[in-house]
Amino acid sequence: MTALSSGRIVRINGNMVTVTFDTPVMQNEVAYIRHGQERLKSEVIRIRGNLAEMQVYEATTGLKIGEEVEFTGELLSIELGPGMLGQIYDGLQNPLPEIAEQCGFFLQRGVYIKALSESKTWDFTPEKKPGDSVRAGDKIGYVEEKIFRHFCMVPFTLTGNYEIISIENAGRFTIRQAVAQIMDQNGKIYPVFLSQTWPVKIPIQAYTERLKPEEPLVTKMRLIDSLFPVSRGGTYCIPGPFGAGKTVLQQLISRHAEVDIVIIAACGERAGEIVETLRTFPSIIDPRTSRPLSDRTVIICNTSSMPVAARESSVYTAVTIAEYYRQMGLHVLLLADSTSRWAQAMREMSGRLEEIPGEEAFPAYLESRIASFYERAGLVRLHDGSLGSVTIGGAVSPAGGNFEEPVTQATLKVVGAFLGLSRSRSDARRYPAIDPLISWSKYRSIIEEGQRERGQGILLKGNDIAQMMKVVGEEGTSLQDYMDFLKAEFFDFVYLQQNAFDPVDEATVKERQIYIFDFIHRIIESEFVFERKDEALHFFQQLRQLFRGWNSISWQSDEFKKTEQEIRAFLLVRTREGKHA
Amino acid sequence: MHKIYTSINQIVGDVIAVDAEDVGNTELAEVTTRRGTSLAQVIRLDGNKAFLQVFAGSRGISTGDRVRFLGHPMRIATGDLLLGRVFNGSGRPLDNGPDLSENLVDIGGPPVNPVKRIIPNKMIRTGIPMIDVFNSLVESQKLPIFSIAGEPYNELLARIGTQAEVDIIILGGMGLKYDDYLFFRDTLEEHGALSHSIVFMHTAADPVVECLLVPDISLAVAENFALEGKRVLVLLTDMSNFCDALKEIAITMQQIPSNRGYPGDLYSLLASRYEKAVDFETAGSITILAVTTMPGDDVTHPIPDNTGYITEGQFYLKNGAIEPFGSLSRLKQLVNAKTRDDHRTIMDTMIQLFADYRETQEKQSMGFQMSAWDMKLLKYGQLFEEKMMSLKVNIPLEKALDLGWEILHDCFLPEETGIKRSIIDQYWPKKL
Known part of the structure; x- marks a missing residue:
């Protein structure tokens, strides 16, 4: 390649800069604006004639007309390799702790630091030998990263079959030392490193096939796992008005979900929320691995006051890292909070480009961008037969809490589960505020289907009766209907609602969910004998109190069994024929 | 020194455009008019045209007025x-x-x-x-x-x-x-x-x-x-x-x-x-x-x-x-976990009951018969509004928590509140 091309600034409008150029320029190419000592990263987003419009990933304060711009000839890429787990990156994969070391309290613009340490050495163990045939994505060896085997893979960019010419013996290597040489059919030789780079906006597809997501991903949130489940390799969205608890829910899922790796993309949201995650995760021990949660977490953090353009790239950075770990046969969960802010970043850029606006001034390509993002999730079979998955859960922050708005609607079209939060539930402090009357899931639940349907049925019925009671009053409601209403309320209170601040109640394992659901199912199916409504109300209030206590007792402890007996005895008194076993 | 430009060629709203060179984005300028001097800030650059928002407004600015760029963005004294x-x-x-x-x-x-x-x-x-x-x-x-x-x-x-x-x-x-x-x-x-x-x-x-x-x-x-x-x-x-x-x-x-x-x-x-x-x-x-x-x-x-x-x-x-x-x-x-260990219980319970009160109030306004439970809720809601919600109340947190227990005690039986038994045993007022 010849010398890199350059251009000059002719227009500055917010974070969009227009540049003239006279050598070829690529769409989505990365360029640096030279401003005194600073070099500001930017990306070409539109080319017209000899003018390239670029979004700048930094504040544009002080930039001047005529300043020089260097094009790099590369698409926006990140480096994938050992050392990402536990790290905190910004939207462009700059490690924030290292930036803090260098710059102190504030994020100085134009400071870019390598995502992976170039000096750290890793214990490499080869798994292939010279003469073996490999293709893109094949594992040739591994290093130990935290609790995982971090595989060294043939670069995803290569196509066709290659032969291993040489491979290093076990030993310590940095990511800049080649661990193997491979040769294509024409005799050209390529080195293989512990790390590789990949353009974030293109999916990694070095696998054999994509499979249907069928195995449930247990989040330990009862309302999700039992009624509106999510599968490994599936997608879900959590839309909700502000204050309904989207972020708390995402945080709980990130802590308890049964997956190998969690990638948290804090995209255009409050810094305070991510601070909580990054300060607490190193000290929370994951019961499954007995290691700190931070050992299995990567945080991509582009909070609302950080530059808007980098917000747009942060979700791509996050999903690319997720796909990379999937290539190792791991199950990865990507939590994006919030995709609305990402969509707004697109809207801001679209406005500056003076594109013809669609609904609510969002660009016309909003839907296709959202769809292609969620489509990067999936359960895949790798070349060596093992399975890996990326599950994507996106929070959506609809303007005015109105689910009819474009981002929510575009998201609903492409996800497999919809966990809609409602203001009325959160106002009534019924957390998690997922509204069982509007939510849905296309995945299979851990609860037997018939029981699940009857559970949801009683909720619908209870709601109908509650609505009716608002019109005809309690006195106009039959005792039978009133009982159903009480049962629905009971189910809601003791099962759907979960106390995130109770150490036991905050996470319910699969076995306990199945056991308790069955128990409640029998209560719902039971007939109770009451003379009057207030008698029934009082009975269910007491039952609720007993159950709530039960919820905060550890599963299968002696106290758990004792309380169970107590509840059974309490039920027996009022059940017709005492049939509740 | 800083160059002075006099070619203001657009005035729309409080934004003026002036032909100028070597101007930085968001840089500050001084606009001197017959009425005095005002600061202005660059908000867009297009070729040699700089758009500025004038802090004092554009009223009275003439196309021949002087604009002097200061070479730095807006600053403020501190300390x-x-x-x-x-x-x-x-x-x-x-x-x-x-x-x-x-x-x-x-x-x-x-x-x-x-x-x-x-x-x-x-x-x-x-x-x-x-x-x-x-x-x-x-x-x-x-x-x-x-x-x-x-x-x-x-x-x-x-x-x-x-x-x-x-x-x-x-x-x-x-x-x-x-x-x-x-x-x-x-x-x-x-x-x-x-x-x-x-x-x-x-x-x-x-x-x-x-x-x-x-x-x-x-x-x-x-x-x-x-x-x-x-x-x-x-x-x-x-x-x-x-x-x-x-x-x-x-x-x-x-x-x-x-x-x-x-x-x-x-x-x-x-x-x-x-x-x-x-x-x-x-x-x-x-x-x-x-x-x-x-x-x-x-x-x-x-x-x-x-x-x-x-x-x-x-x-x-x-x-x-x-x-x-x-x-x-x-x-x-x-x-609120570090204040007093009943803080969260009082907070959650009182709000849930207050939500029930609001529902009852709605029923009442529609003329439905009030049950015994409804009457309790009505009494509770009124006490809550009067003793807790009013902005006239000015009491420290601990007093407010005690007041919360008193209100609950005055209106309900312990099990009606849905509070865990261990906390009831500790905090429910013993008086009659």
Whole structure:
């Protein structure tokens, strides 16, 4: 390649800069604006004639007309390799702790630091030998990263079959030392490193096939796992008005979900929320691995006051890292909070480009961008037969809490589960505020289907009766209907609602969910004998109190069994024929 | 020296365009007209054309007037000399005191690195039960007061401001009535708080562009104090005026509006201000309380809506009281476990019962028969409104919790409250 091309600034409008150029320029190419000592990263987003419009990933304060711009000839890429787990990156994969070391309290613009340490050495163990045939994505060896085997893979960019010419013996290597040489059919030789780079906006597809997501991903949130489940390799969205608890829910899922790796993309949201995650995760021990949660977490953090353009790239950075770990046969969960802010970043850029606006001034390509993002999730079979998955859960922050708005609607079209939060539930402090009357899931639940349907049925019925009671009053409601209403309320209170601040109640394992659901199912199916409504109300209030206590007792402890007996005895008194076993 | 340009070739709204060279984006300039000198800021550059928003407004600017670029962005003096002083939206004194130019800092500086923040952990006590018990205010929190015009939001803001235990209070007024300005000044003075306060005041009569600067100036000064280890409380009123000023400039610049005429980047513009609230590792903190008046009491209006997504909760002021529904402090859980171990129980139980009360009230208004349970709820609701919700109540947190148990005891049997037995045993009042 010849010398890199350059251009000059002719227009500055917010974070969009227009540049003239006279050598070829690529769409989505990365360029640096030279401003005194600073070099500001930017990306070409539109080319017209000899003018390239670029979004700048930094504040544009002080930039001047005529300043020089260097094009790099590369698409926006990140480096994938050992050392990402536990790290905190910004939207462009700059490690924030290292930036803090260098710059102190504030994020100085134009400071870019390598995502992976170039000096750290890793214990490499080869798994292939010279003469073996490999293709893109094949594992040739591994290093130990935290609790995982971090595989060294043939670069995803290569196509066709290659032969291993040489491979290093076990030993310590940095990511800049080649661990193997491979040769294509024409005799050209390529080195293989512990790390590789990949353009974030293109999916990694070095696998054999994509499979249907069928195995449930247990989040330990009862309302999700039992009624509106999510599968490994599936997608879900959590839309909700502000204050309904989207972020708390995402945080709980990130802590308890049964997956190998969690990638948290804090995209255009409050810094305070991510601070909580990054300060607490190193000290929370994951019961499954007995290691700190931070050992299995990567945080991509582009909070609302950080530059808007980098917000747009942060979700791509996050999903690319997720796909990379999937290539190792791991199950990865990507939590994006919030995709609305990402969509707004697109809207801001679209406005500056003076594109013809669609609904609510969002660009016309909003839907296709959202769809292609969620489509990067999936359960895949790798070349060596093992399975890996990326599950994507996106929070959506609809303007005015109105689910009819474009981002929510575009998201609903492409996800497999919809966990809609409602203001009325959160106002009534019924957390998690997922509204069982509007939510849905296309995945299979851990609860037997018939029981699940009857559970949801009683909720619908209870709601109908509650609505009716608002019109005809309690006195106009039959005792039978009133009982159903009480049962629905009971189910809601003791099962759907979960106390995130109770150490036991905050996470319910699969076995306990199945056991308790069955128990409640029998209560719902039971007939109770009451003379009057207030008698029934009082009975269910007491039952609720007993159950709530039960919820905060550890599963299968002696106290758990004792309380169970107590509840059974309490039920027996009022059940017709005492049939509740 | 700095070059002077005299070729103003466009004046639209408060934005002028001038042919100039070697101008930096967001650089400051001085526009000298027959009426005097005003500052102006570059907001867009196109070839050799620089667009500037003129702080004093464009009225009276002639195409032949002089524009002198200063070579730096907007700056503000900082430090102890500002204490007790009153300035306007461009940082000029309003109190006949001297002009200040010590420790100049750029306004709208870079964001804080998230890894340098700490989890907020200190409660700010206000003596208002609806805040202390139900939605505790936390140091470094950013919290708006949502209300409609006519509600006593400025009184509430001033009361929290003067009762809160902080080192420095910075008041940023935007589009205030002159009376309100005087009210704030007098209240601060009465409580002896003026000596550790700084006021940046933009009144409704002042040019609209100056309104845009108030949050940035206030927060830049606050940040400087916080870095020196001070705990700063920033009071902003009214952020809706700030948003309307943003809208005005955006429309003038022919930006495509997104929702009800507001610019598409309203969220980011508000976030970059509110996110200045911070608790620094090894230094001080900034807490932001801001009034957002909601046009037509509509929380889905773009201003309160975008604000709600940015801030850590909101106080919803309605009918002269802080409404339990719609009010939320997202950070309360970080502090209310350390106060008293019944704090969360009282908070959750009383609100759930109050929600039931509201439902019963609805039933009652429709003329339905009231059951015994309904009667209990009605009694409870009235006691709650009278003894807890009223803004007249001014008691410390512990007293408020005791009061909560008393109210519950007066209205219900223990099992009717749904409270766990262990806590009932410990706290349920024993008296008859």
